[in-house]
Amino acid sequence: MSGPEVAVTVDGRPVVVPEGATVLDACTAAGIDTPTLCFGDTVAARNVCRICVVDVAGSRALVPSCSRPAEPGMDIATDTPRVRHARRMVLELLGSSVDLSLTDHVEEWNARYGADPDRFGPDAATVAQPVKVDNDCFVRDYSRCILCYQCTDACGEQWQHTFAIAIAGRGFDATVSTEHGVGLPDSACVYCGNCIEVCPTDALMFRTEFDLRTMGTWAPERQTRTDTICAFCGVGCTLTLHVQHGVGDDDGDRIVKVTSPHSSSVTAGNLCIKGRFGAGHVHP
Amino acid sequence: MTDPRPVPVALPVAHPVGPPVTRPRRDALLPSLHEAHDAAGWLAPEALDAIADRLGLGRAEVFGVASSYASFAFTPRPRRLRRVCTDVMCVVAGAEAPGADAPGVVASPCLGRCEQAPAVLDTDGGRAVAPVAPAPVPQPSTERSLLRRVGVVDPSSLDDYRAHGGTAALGHARTLGPAAVRAAVTASGLTGRGGAAFPAGRKWEAVAAAAGGPKYVVANADESEPGTFKDRVVLEHDPFAVVEAMVIAGFAVGATTGYVYVRDEYPEAIARLEHAIDAAGAAGLLGDDAGGLGVPFRIEVRRGAGAYVCGEETALFASIEGYRGEPRTKPPFPVDAGLFGRPTLVHNVETLANVLTILDPAGPRPETKLFSVSGAVTHPGLYEVPMGTTLAEVLDLAGGVPAGRTLQAVLLGGAAGTFLHPEEIGVPLTVEATRAIGATVGSGAVFVIDDATDLATVVLGIATFFREESCGQCVPCRVGTVRQEEVLHRLVHGRPLGLVAEEVQRLRDVGAAMRDASICGLGQFAWNAIEGAVDRFGVFGAST
Numbered sequence: 064m065s066g067p068e069v070a071v072t073v074d075g076r077p078v079v080v081p082e083g084a085t086v087l088d089a090c091t092a093a094g095i096d097t098p099t100l101c102f103g104d105t106v107a108a109r110n111v112c113r114i115c116v117v118d119v120a121g122s123r124a125l126v127p128s129c130s131r132p133a134e135p136g137m138d139i140a141t142d143t144p145r146v147r148h149a150r151r152m153v154l155e156l157l158g159s160s161v162d163l164s165l166t167d168h169v170e171e172w173n174a175r176y177g178a179d180p181d182r183f184g185p186d187a188a189t190v191a192q193p194v195k196v197d198n199d200c201f202v203r204d205y206s207r208c209i210l211c212y213q214c215t216d217a218c219g220e221q222w223q224h225t226f227a228i229a230i231a232g233r234g235f236d237a238t239v240s241t242e243h244g245v246g247l248p249d250s251a252c253v254y255c256g257n258c259i260e261v262c263p264t265d266a267l268m269f270r271t272e273f274d275l276r277t278m279g280t281w282a283p284e285r286q287t288r289t290d291t292i293c294a295f296c297g298v299g300c301t302l303t304l305h306v307q308h309g310v311g312d313d314d315g316d317r318i319v320k321v322t323s324p325h326s327s328s329v330t331a332g333n334l335c336i337k338g339r340f341g342a343g344h345v346h347p
Numbered sequence: 348m349t350d351p352r353p354v355p356v357a358l359p360v361a362h363p364v365g366p367p368v369t370r371p372r373r374d375a376l377l378p379s380l381h382e383a384h385d386a387a388g389w390l391a392p393e394a395l396d397a398i399a400d401r402l403g404l405g406r407a408e409v410f411g412v413a414s415s416y417a418s419f420a421f422t423p424r425p426r427r428l429r430r431v432c433t434d435v436m437c438v439v440a441g442a443e444a445p446g447a448d449a450p451g452v453v454a455s456p457c458l459g460r461c462e463q464a465p466a467v468l469d470t471d472g473g474r475a476v477a478p479v480a481p482a483p484v485p486q487p488s489t490e491r492s493l494l495r496r497v498g499v500v501d502p503s504s505l506d507d508y509r510a511h512g513g514t515a516a517l518g519h520a521r522t523l524g525p526a527a528v529r530a531a532v533t534a535s536g537l538t539g540r541g542g543a544a545f546p547a548g549r550k551w552e553a554v555a556a557a558a559g560g561p562k563y564v565v566a567n568a569d570e571s572e573p574g575t576f577k578d579r580v581v582l583e584h585d586p587f588a589v590v591e592a593m594v595i596a597g598f599a600v601g602a603t604t605g606y607v608y609v610r611d612e613y614p615e616a617i618a619r620l621e622h623a624i625d626a627a628g629a630a631g632l633l634g635d636d637a638g639g640l641g642v643p644f645r646i647e648v649r650r651g652a653g654a655y656v657c658g659e660e661t662a663l664f665a666s667i668e669g670y671r672g673e674p675r676t677k678p679p680f681p682v683d684a685g686l687f688g689r690p691t692l693v694h695n696v697e698t699l700a701n702v703l704t705i706l707d708p709a710g711p712r713p714e715t716k717l718f719s720v721s722g723a724v725t726h727p728g729l730y731e732v733p734m735g736t737t738l739a740e741v742l743d744l745a746g747g748v749p750a751g752r753t754l755q756a757v758l759l760g761g762a763a764g765t766f767l768h769p770e771e772i773g774v775p776l777t778v779e780a781t782r783a784i785g786a787t788v789g790s791g792a793v794f795v796i797d798d799a800t801d802l803a804t805v806v807l808g809i810a811t812f813f814r815e816e817s818c819g820q821c822v823p824c825r826v827g828t829v830r831q832e833e834v835l836h837r838l839v840h841g842r843p844l845g846l847v848a849e850e851v852q853r854l855r856d857v858g859a860a861m862r863d864a865s866i867c868g869l870g871q872f873a874w875n876a877i878e879g880a881v882d883r884f885g886v887f888g889a890s891t
Contacts, residue, residue, distance in 0.1 A: 110676055111821045113864040124871060125863045130676055145863055149823070152860030156826035182853065184844045188829050210819065219405070226405025230671065230819075231414045233654075235829045237819030240414075242399070242406035243392045243421075251405060 071137040086128035086139055087115060095141050098150060098172050100157075101211035102129040103261050105325050105332050106221050109212045114153040114172075118143045125149055147176055154178035159187045160235075162206045165265035188235060194273075197246035200254045200340045202273045205238055207266035214239060214258035214267060222333050227252040256339035260322060260332050271319045280311045286319065295337040301327045302338055318342045372402055374687075376669035380413050381650055385473040388426035390419050404669075415671040415818065417456070417653030418611045427476075430455035430612070432466040434573045435762070435808035436721050439800050440464035456655065456812065457573040458612050461721035461794070462728050468612060473650075475614040482584045483576075483728035486744065491731045492715050493700045497584040502619050505626045508587040516706035517638045520595045528599040528706065529555060535705045535714070541567060541658070541695035542760070542789045542868075544778045550692055553682035554600040557690035562602035564593050565686055565693040568609040568616070569663060571655040572761035573812060574792030577717040578696035580729050582609065582616035585700075586623035590646060592699035594637050595706065597644040600692050605646040608663050611653050621648050655816035659867045660685075660693045662818065673820045674867035697791075716776060716791060720745045723752060723797035735780075738772040741793060752797040756884065760789025762809045763872035766802070766879045785879070803839050803887070806880045810835045813873040824870030827861040831874065838887050847887055854881065 067082040073093035080089045085108070090097045101112035110127035119126045120138035125145060140146065154173055158180025163169045172178070195203040212230065219226050227250045231240035241250035259267040268276075275281035286307045293300040305320035321339050325332040379402065383394045390413055399409040413419050431437075433444045434457040442465035445452040460466035462483040469476040482498035484491065491497070501507040508514070520528045533548025554562055566589060570578040582589060593605040609617050624646050627633045637644035654672045656662045661675035664686045685691025697717055704712040714734045718741050721727045725746025732741060738757060748754045757767045765786035767774070774780050781788050796805065810832040819825045834850050834857075837843050843850045858874030865871045880886045 110866070113822050113866075116864050124865070127676065145859075148856070149860050149864040152827070152856060153822050153864065156822055156830065156857070156860070159830070160826050183830055183833070187833060209822070210825070219408070226408050229405065229407040229411030231407075231411040232819070233415045233417070234815065234817040234819045235825055237415075237825070240407065240411065242396065242410040250407065 069133045069135050071133050071135070071139060073139045074141055080133050084133050086117060086119070086126065086131045086133050086137070089133045089137075089139065090117065090128055090141055097128055097141065098168065099129055100153075100166070100209060100263055101213065103211075103213045103263065106213050106216045106261060109216070111212060112153060112157070112209060114150050116146060116149050117141050118146050151176035151178045155180045155182065157209055159183045160189045161209050161264070162191070162204075163209075163264060165207065166209075166263065190235075190238070195246070196270075196273070198248055198252075198254070199270055200336070201256060201259055201270055202268050203239075203247075204266050204268065207264045208239060209264055209266075210237060210239070211263055213261035213263065217257045217261045217333070222331075223253070223255055223257050225251055225253050225255070228258070254336040254340060255334060256336070257333045259339075260334075269320050271317075275307075275310065275319065278311065281319075282307060282309070285309055290324070293334070293338040295341060298329065300330045300334055300338050302334070304342070318345055373404065373669035374667055375402055376404065376409065376412060377649065377652065377666060380409075380416075380419065381473060381652065384419055385426075388420070388428070388472070389424045390421055402669075412669065412671050415654065415673075416651075417815075419652060424453075425451040427451055427471045428453060428469070430458060430468040430470070432456070432458040432460070432464070432468075434458075434812060435758075435805050436461040436574050436794055437465040438808055439722065439796070439805065442466075455612065456653070456816065457571065457575075459570055459576040459579045459610070461574050461576055461719060461792075464721060464727070468614075470614055473611070473614060474618070479583055479615040479619070482580055484580065484730075485726045485728045486730060492704055492712050493697070493717065494581070494585075494729070494731045496588065497580060497729075500585065502584050502586055503622055503626075505587060505623075505630055505632075508585075513587055514591055514632070514638070515708050516703040517591050517595055517632070517640075519706045519708045520598060521638070521640055523706075525555070525599045525601070528595060531705055531711070532599070532702065535701075535711055537698065537701050537705060537714070538778065539695060540697035540701070540717070540791070542572065542763070542787070544788070547694065547698055547701075550682055550694075551596070551600055553680075554602070554690045554692045557683055559690060560601070561604060561689055562600060563686045563689060563691045564596045564600065564602045564605040565660075565663065565667075565691055566593055566605065566607040566696055566699055567658065567660065567663060567693055568607055568613070568696050569651050569658040570613075570696070570790070571610055571658045571816075572763060572790040572792055573809075574719060574721055574758065574761045574794040575790040576719045576721075577729055577791060579613050579616050581696050581700055582613065582620055586616075586620045587627065588700055588703055589620065589696055590623050590627045590632065591638075592702040593646055594632060594640070594644050595702055596692055596694070596699065597637070598640045598642060600690075602692060603643050603645070605644065606649055606667055606686065607646060608649045608651060608657070608667060610651040610657075617648060617650055624648065654818070655812075656818045656867070656869050659869060662867070663693070664691070671818070673818045674869075676866065716788070718776070718791045718793050720793045720795070722758075722793075722795035723748050723754070723800075724795050725749050732776075735775045735777055737775050738767070738793070741776065742772060742795065745795075748795065748797055752799060754795065755798045755800065756796045756802060758794040758796065758805070758876065759792070760787045761792040761794070762812050763868070763875055764789045764792065765876060766796075766884055768883065787875075802880060802884055803835075806877050806886055807832070807835045807839045809876050810873075813869070817869065817873075821864075821866045821870065823861045823863075824865045824867075824873065827857045827865075827870065828873050830857050831861075831877065835877070851881060851887055854878075 108130035110130040116125035118140040323330040399406040433454040537547040538544040657672040666672040814828040814832040
């Protein structure tokens with residue numbers, strides 16, 4: 064390893080990480096599996112979900128591991144009663160207010176931390192609301208939104224610079240919104256779909272996936288992924304075509320979704336409307 | 348299972364994600380929103396879009412920022428407005444939330460006029476309609492130090508300010524020079540008066556030593572802790588003192604620009620402060636050679652828009668910069684990366700006022716502390732007492748609980764504070780002594796509750812306050828304040844979900860997570876007073 068390093072302790076075990084690495088990186092280096100929800104690999108950490116918190120000696124409150132840089136000599140504990148309790152409560156608070164049924168790992172984490180989201184009763188306030196279906200490209204189901212800020216950051220200063228969506232309102236009523244809540248066709252949205260790519264809970268979903276799920280024919284087990292290069296222009300974006308074999312009565316192949324690898328030096332997971340949604344010509 | 352060998356690790360190549368770009372004049376957003384709102388009484392979609400287009404911001408962003416503030420209306424509303432305080436101090440005094448049938452009357456969080464409870468504020472286009480209330484300072488001026496000019500001088504007259512000792516500290520600072528001024532602040536032992544009690548001198552030295560500029564001095568006058576009104580009184584009745592203290596602070600730490608962030612609920616304070624800044628500028632106290640110190644210093648006033656969280660220093664910076672009032676993660680701390688990402692000295696108004704007594708040419712005056720006393724006392728008002736005075740002595744100054752009534756509890760430190768038993772009022776009001784009994788001086792709010800008040804209702808009021816004031820950024824606070832309020836609502840109305848003990852356990856579980864895992868002090872202290880009411884007062888029969 065080259066460059067300056069930082070030595071820390073994770074659960075009593077010495078770990079060395081490069082300068083600039085986060086506490087989360089140090090935990091991962093120590094072989095610790097840390098739950099994360101709002102953290103994404105293509106946008107800056109917002110540390111808002113707080114499920115990744117750890118106990119750092121000398122710090123009164125728990126520390127969000129995803130955003131906190133590792134500092135020399137840090138003594139990090141990842142499995143104290145305080146950490147376990149905070150993680151359990153984040154799961155119970157989100158689980159009792161947001162539809163996490165399509166979010167990866169939640170069941171496993173609920174079991175690991177003993178979380179029971181139903182304990183707040185049937186009348187606990189939720190963010191349940193109708194799905195916003197207002198265009199042919201993607202739908203927005205804010206019943207599933209945990210307010211991770213990744214979509215607004217991807218739409219705004221960190222990738223797309225379109226600023227079609229922002230966090231609006233306050234407190235429990237805060238939500239992702241266009242100006243005055245207008246539909247996407249009346250907003251600044253350019254349908255790049257880069258918000259879908261970063262959404263950790265499937266609140267943002269391709270219209271194709273949404274329609275197939277509604278019809279009951281969405282079948283990830285019959286899907287394959289094929290990488291190719293987008294043919295629309297000369298930039299050379301890598302496209303990952305998600306092809307489902309057999310859709311309903313049709314036993315042919317259908318491109319149901321298009322993504323791009325986060326590791327691509329050209330896209331970092333981002334595409335434009337043509338690459339993301341322009342595969343219709345394949346299925347005349 | 349522990350392996351003593353260091354583990355080398357190769358990190359995945361992250362895509363470079365720089366800090367957010369602050370675009371030109373983004374900080375004009377909040378003043379622009381106020382301008383439009385004052386003119387029309389509400390913010391029409393067309394007005395918001397026009398502001399976005401003029402400032403080169405996304406329309407969704409402008410809507411997102413505007414809708415994070417409680418002061419703004421997004422449906423037609425009269426310019427002339429009556430705000431009715433519906434926070435605990437005023438509800439206990441008989442305030443009732445206005446009905447939906449009165450378009451010009453709206454409920455408001457704590458108006459910071461708790462000595463007038465139940466308080467109302469009449470405004471027209473954001474400006475106060477009624478004359479400024481007399482200074483609520485029952486003590487004679489000879490017994491006051493920080494407040495010695497309050498109610499004595501004409502707050503609009505710089506000459507009168509000077510005739511009563513004003514600008515003497517500035518002259519002394521000029522003689523001392525920046526390093527000696529910082530040393531004097533450090534030697535005084537002054538601690539922050541906003542609630543956290545951080546040593547002021549350490550901030551001054553850190554900002555002076557910080558690399559990069561420009562540097563800023565920010566006066567936090569977003570006094571929003573329910574039951575607190577000390578900063579309002581200082582701003583309304585001695586505004587030149589805040590200006591003078593900021594000039595000295597800028598000189599001492601190498602800052603050339605100051606901001607005073609005043610809450611929207613204090614229009615009289617804003618008007619008097621703006622007048623003082625203009626007069627000080629005309630007299631050369633501000634400008635290219637501020638106060639003859641040989642360095643430039645200017646002050647801008649920024650008006651908040653109804654958000655308790657903006658009293659948190661990093662949320663305050665975000666608000667000034669034109670972003671949603673959401674706290675930022677610390678570190679970095681403001682002394683290194685504060686307002687506009689620059690080294691920033693941020694102090695509560697009371698803390699700044701202390702600078703003038705520390706730099707008194709006749710020598711530092713004894714340290715005092717301000718207490719906003721409201722509720723069941725004979726003379727509610729603002730009291731200034733020597734450091735170490737007991738709570739009982741402060742209550743005596745305020746005339747004690749009115750005859751025929753009995754003290755039930757004192758809520759010390761506001762909604763984020765602690766309920767104290769009558770037998771605990773002998774506690775000296777210092778950081779250390781209050782900490783020793785599990786309490787906090789906080790912002791110096793003293794809310795006195797007599798036996799005619801149902802403590803459970805006060806507790807529910809506090810929970811409602813935090814639910815409404817959570818910014819919504821982090822999960823523990825955004826959802827936790829809701830769950831906390833839901834449980835308390837059920838308990839107060841006698842409809843527990845299962846056993847009362849199970850409900851109390853839900854409160855404890857949510858409260859611990861808010862305290863441990865919230866981003867800022869709002870969430871971290873949202874369970875503080877309620878925990879005390881449950882554990883020490885047994886409001887729900889669960890006293891241990």
